Amino acid sequence: MTSNNLYHKYYKITDVFNLNQGHQITEEEIYNDMGNIPIYTGQNKLVGYVSEPIVRDDDLPCISYPTKGQVGEMYIKKEHFNANNTAILIPKKKFRGKINLAWFISVMKQKIKRESNSKFGVGYIGKELMNRVSFYLPSKEVQDSIAKSYSKCLKLKSETVNNIQVCNEYLEQKIEYQPKFTEIISRIFDVYGGNSGLKEEFIYNNLPLSNKDAVEVYSGATLSENRLGRVAKNAILPNGKKLKLFQEKSILVSRKGKAGSMTHMTDDIYTINDDAYVLIPKSKWKDKINIEWFTYQYQPLFLNIATSKSDNATFNKKWLYRVKVQTPEISMQNDIMQNISAIKQLIEKLKITDNKLTELLDHTIT
Numbered sequence: 001m002t003s004n005n006l007y008h009k010y011y012k013i014t015d016v017f018n019l020n021q022g023h024q025i026t027e028e029e030i031y032n033d034m035g036n037i038p039i040y041t042g043q044n045k046l047v048g049y050v051s052e053p054i055v056r057d058d059d060l061p062c063i064s065y066p067t068k069g070q071v072g073e074m075y076i077k078k079e080h081f082n083a084n085n086t087a088i089l090i091p092k093k094k095f096r097g098k099i100n101l102a103w104f105i106s107v108m109k110q111k112i113k114r115e116s117n118s119k120f121g122v123g124y125i126g127k128e129l130m131n132r133v134s135f136y137l138p139s140k141e142v143q144d145s146i147a148k149s150y151s152k153c154l155k156l157k158s159e160t161v162n163n164i165q166v167c168n169e170y171l172e173q174k175i176e177y178q179p180k181f182t183e184i185i186s187r188i189f190d191v192y193g194g195n196s197g198l199k200e201e202f203i204y205n206n207l208p209l210s211n212k213d214a215v216e217v218y219s220g221a222t223l224s225e226n227r228l229g230r231v232a233k234n235a236i237l238p239n240g241k242k243l244k245l246f247q248e249k250s251i252l253v254s255r256k257g258k259a260g261s262m263t264h265m266t267d268d269i270y271t272i273n274d275d276a277y278v279l280i281p282k283s284k285w286k287d288k289i290n291i292e293w294f295t296y297q298y299q300p301l302f303l304n305i306a307t308s309k310s311d312n313a314t315f316n317k318k319w320l321y322r323v324k325v326q327t328p329e330i331s332m333q334n335d336i337m338q339n340i341s342a343i344k345q346l347i348e349k350l351k352i353t354d355n356k357l358t359e360l361l362d363h364t365i366t
Contacts, residue, residue: 198271215233253315
């Protein structure tokens with residue numbers, strides 16, 4: 001069969017590639033081996049070195065992929081390597097140079113993922129699947145054109161992910177400043193506890209009749225999807241008390257769960273159950289404290305003073321009456337948060353770009 005006769009036909013994966021299901025290399029084997037051949041996992045992570053490669057010179061380039069976990073991901077390998085719990089596709093001799101591996105990955109990763117999920121209910125790639133899944137092999141020129149576009153998108157995605165990581169690392173660094181005030185937290189903020197008895201059943205039995213009558217209920221969980229819902233603002237609690245309502249810029253502090261986590265709240269009206277505290281700046285501090293800055297600057301402190309780092313952690317408000325914090329001039333706080341806000345906006349834009357590139361890469365180009 002001439003090389004031109006190989007194109008414009010359907011093939012099963014194992015018609016074109018020799019399949020090596022890989023092997024397991026123990027930590028002890030890695031430790032005792034003094035080699036320089038890199039070992040990669042199915043997720044393409046370097047885990048050590050050994051003396052012997054799993055492929056020969058004439059096997060390269062080839063494709064490695066995980067048989068479970070991140071099913072559908074594939075990686076081109078151009079140099080000697082070994083593989084731990086990783087499978088390998090090695091082009092057969094007559095197809096070597098006739099199939100562009102980047103093109104193959106671009107058109108097959110989603111198909112393999114779908115096939116593995118539909119066949120087994122969970123993501124798993126075995127020999128049976130590779131013997132069954134087929135693909136159409138176009139001309140080399142078409143493969144190369146598609147591969148060029150795919151590789152360009154892949155490079156842009158890698159750069160975008162790296163930029164997101166750089167931005168997040170910057171956010172984790174605390175900006176140094178010259179302190180203006182040093183004060184105990186409870187002397188900066190009024191501290192309010194939550195509403196005892198404000199549970200899901202109570203909320204269900206006291207639903208608002210209109211938006212005007214509604215108030216959002218927050219728990220110690222600070223994620224928006226963990227809001228408890230809305231309740232009538234005039235509802236009377238089981239203990240006969242009125243709801244504590246908050247309608248000014250404030251900080252919500254989780255008392256349970258991820259204890260000590262903080263969320264800065266706007267001046268929209270809301271209420272809380274007894275799994276959280278609310279911190280509201282005292283009158284003389286309202287023009288001296290930026291609550292977004294305080295949340296950003298002292299979130300690590302609040303998490304660290306929780307009684308436990310487990311899911312059963314609790315945050316005791318006694319610390320608010322003991323711990324001192326330092327604050328710079330309000331102008332410095334505002335400048336810091338302006339920079340932080342700009343970086344967060346950039347991260348959101350980068351995430352949108354990353355999602356679009358992922359969609360493009362996951363779309364089979366034909």
